[in-house]
Amino acid sequence: MAQFGKASAKRSKPSYSMAILGVTIVLFFVGVFGWLLLNASRYTEELKEDIKLQVYLRRSATQADVDTLMQYIKSRPYTNTVEFIDKEAAKKQWMAKGETDFQELLDENPLPASIDFNLKSMYVQKDTIAAIKTDLEQRQLVVESVKYPAFVVEKMGSSVRVGLIVFAALAALFCILSIVLIDNTIRLAMFSNRFLIKTMQMVGATRGFIARPLTMRAVLNGLIAALIAIFLIYGLMMLSEYFLPYLSDLRDNGKVVILFAFLIILGISITLFSTYRSVVKYLKMKLDELY
Structure with missing residues (x-):
């Protein structure tokens, strides 16, 4: 049992850096898509207000x-x-x-x-x-x-409706893909912890005791990934506005803050859910099934 514990501890070294990197990449692309959506929405509003x-x-x-x-x-x-x-x-x-x-x-x-x-x-x-x-x-x-300009109003109305449908479909698809990718990233990271989880269960630890440190770490990882993604997105925004100054006129700081808050909530909630689900999964598995 002692040898098993030592071996499992070595094999179960958490790969937090890879998990954070994977979640950061997904959140970055989600944030960029959201930023483009905000710009498109604001540009459409300006076109309408020019009528x-x-x-x-x-x-x-x-x-x-x-x-x-x-x-x-x-x-x-x-x-x-x-x-x-x-x-x-x-x-x-x-x-x-x-x-x-x-x-x-x-x-x-x-x-x-x-x-x-x-x-x-x-x-x-x-x-x-x-x-x-x-x-x-x-x-x-x-x-x-x-x-x-009645013709312009009519054409703009139909174009906006089509655009909203396309953007809504893309946003829904992108959110689903993002959730799946983050979930898979966390599950792969938790795979290295399966022996540690099983060892703690074998020595009598409760599910809550086993899950608590891992879920707390998941919250921290999700927060770190979200903050890194936000930093990168903000840098991209500033760089884009430097080369394309008119983009700064489209920026709505209030909506950008909401976007960043959404990324933080998304990063934390998905990593937390995926981590807890993985813990429960490995607790239910038999020892032989872990290999």
Whole structure:
């Protein structure tokens, strides 16, 4: 029994470094995928918030009417930014596009004043914008018409839906693969501890006594792996933003913190679960089955 104990102790030397390395690699790729997903989501939001609705005003509209309409639009939950474009500003925008100076042919500026506003990203949907347009056009004494790039909105809506489905499918697949890979990595690491676990059981140790140090070590390993992965991901983010500065505009620090917290929870929970499951497995096996 003494010889068996010495031999098993030698064979059961824990391979924590390989387990940490394996979990770190998986968490790193999970984090990079999550970071790309956050950037894609933020970029989509910015594209949506660039959609502009133009409320063209009647020539007969008084300043009081315009101010009332401005306040109404500002008070709506869908409004992001609002700007009043008077006739002179409209002319400058027209000329900036390289269009012909109409005042060479006309005595007055034919361009109407307008209220231009951008929507919050969650309201940039075909049906929602159509309802907003209908609501504003009911104010016929002030509003002449409401214009927006309907084709762009429709195409963007369909593209976003397809993108969300693809990303959701990839995210689900990636999470499943990550869990399986981490589980296999921990099980391989625990394989070297099988004789130690069995030896402790043979001398009368309880399951809780045997599992406690191994599960505590699993929590530590998961935390170390997650922190290393986070450090590498953050370094990649900073390097990417150095060479591609516009990426810094897409970064949402709050969501990045949530991503890093998710990696820590994922690393700890999976290593803890896999370690405990391996301990129970080897406790149930007969001595001859360990070889």
